[in-house]
Amino acid sequence: MLQSTVPPRWSNDEIPSRGVVANALRCPFPLRINRHVQAAHEHSLSWVRRLFGDELLAQKAGKARMAWMVAGFYPEAGLVELSLAADYLCWAFALDDLGDETPIGERPSQLADLFEAFDDTFTGAEPRPGEPASVTALRDIVVRLQQIASPAQVEAFRVGNQAYFGGMLWEANNRAGKWVPHESSFLMLRPAAGAVPPFFALVEPLEQLSLSAAVRAHPQVLELQRLAGGIVCWINDVLSYEKERQLGDVHNLAIVYEMHRELAPGAALEQAVRLSNAEVDGFLARAAALPSFSEAENAELARYVDVLGSMIRITRDWTLGSARYAEHDELARLAG
Numbered sequence: 505m506l507q508s509t510v511p512p513r514w515s516n517d518e519i520p521s522r523g524v525v526a527n528a529l530r531c532p533f534p535l536r537i538n539r540h541v542q543a544a545h546e547h548s549l550s551w552v553r554r555l556f557g558d559e560l561l562a563q564k565a566g567k568a569r570m571a572w573m574v575a576g577f578y579p580e581a582g583l584v585e586l587s588l589a590a591d592y593l594c595w596a597f598a599l600d601d602l603g604d605e606t607p608i609g610e611r612p613s614q615l616a617d618l619f620e621a622f623d624d625t626f627t628g629a630e631p632r633p634g635e636p637a638s639v640t641a642l643r644d645i646v647v648r649l650q651q652i653a654s655p656a657q658v659e660a661f662r663v664g665n666q667a668y669f670g671g672m673l674w675e676a677n678n679r680a681g682k683w684v685p686h687e688s689s690f691l692m693l694r695p696a697a698g699a700v701p702p703f704f705a706l707v708e709p710l711e712q713l714s715l716s717a718a719v720r721a722h723p724q725v726l727e728l729q730r731l732a733g734g735i736v737c738w739i740n741d742v743l744s745y746e747k748e749r750q751l752g753d754v755h756n757l758a759i760v761y762e763m764h765r766e767l768a769p770g771a772a773l774e775q776a777v778r779l780s781n782a783e784v785d786g787f788l789a790r791a792a793a794l795p796s797f798s799e800a801e802n803a804e805l806a807r808y809v810d811v812l813g814s815m816i817r818i819t820r821d822w823t824l825g826s827a828r829y830a831e832h833d834e835l836a837r838l839a840g
Contacts, residue, residue: 516770523824537579556638574586625643626646626662663701664701664702684754684763685754694755725794736819
C-alpha cells in the first residue's frame, strides 16, 4: 500500500472541523453532477411520501439532498435511471437509520426476517398482507430496474443487496454484543454494511455501460473496485466521525482506531485520513496500470473508472454538505 504524505493538520486531542478534515482528504477527481438532479430530487420526495406515507422521512430526505449524491454516482444516467437511484438511496438511508437509531438495530433475528422479505422482492413473490412499507418500496425499485436492466444486471443488484444485508447483520451483532469490531473485520465488512455492493451493481444498467465478462472479472479491475468501495466508506467515516462518536456508533474507521490503537480522537482521525489518502494513491496507480483489452472494451473500462472516481468525489462533497451530517447545507452550489 502506498503511504500518504499528508501531514497532520491538527493536534491529537482535538477533533477538527469537518471542513478542515475534508481539505486533508486526497480527492483529485472532477466533480460531475447529473443534469437531471433537480427532477430526480422532486420525484424522490414524492416517491417517499407515496410508498412510505412518512412526511418526516420525506422532509429528512429533502433536507439531506440525497439526489445530489446519486447525481455524482451516475453523472450520465437518464432521468428514469437517476430517479430510480435517488429512490433507492432514500430507501437505503431509511434502512440505515432503522439499524443505527432504533432498537431493531440490536436485534439480528428481527433484521434477518426483514431481509428475507426484502430478498423475496427479487423472486416475484406476492406481497404479504400488512408487509412493511420498506418491503413494498424495494419491490417497486426492483420492478422498475427489471424494465431497464438485463436479468444478469438485476441478479447482480440482488447479490449486492444480499451483501449489504449481511453487513447490516454484522453491525447488529456487534451492537447486541457491545463489541467494537477489530480492524481486520472492519476493513473487510464496512463497505458491504455501507451499501457499496448494490450501488456499484447499478453502475452498468444506470449508466448504460457494458463491461465484458473478461474485463469485469479481471483481478486488476476487481482490485480497483475494492479500493474505490473502501475509499467512499473511509471518506464518509472521517467526515461523520464527530456525529457518530457522539451517538456511540462504533462502526466508523476513526472510532475503531481510537478504541483498538488506544489513540486520542485527533490522532485516530488523522490515521483514518492517512488510510483513505493512501488508498486513493493506490486507486490512481491501479487505474494508470490497467491491462489493455480490445478498443471497445478499453473505452467502456475508461468510462467505468471515471464513474468510480466520480463516486469518490461526490462522497466527499455530499457528506461534507449534507444536512444528514451537519446542520448547515453547503450543497446549493452543486445544484447549478
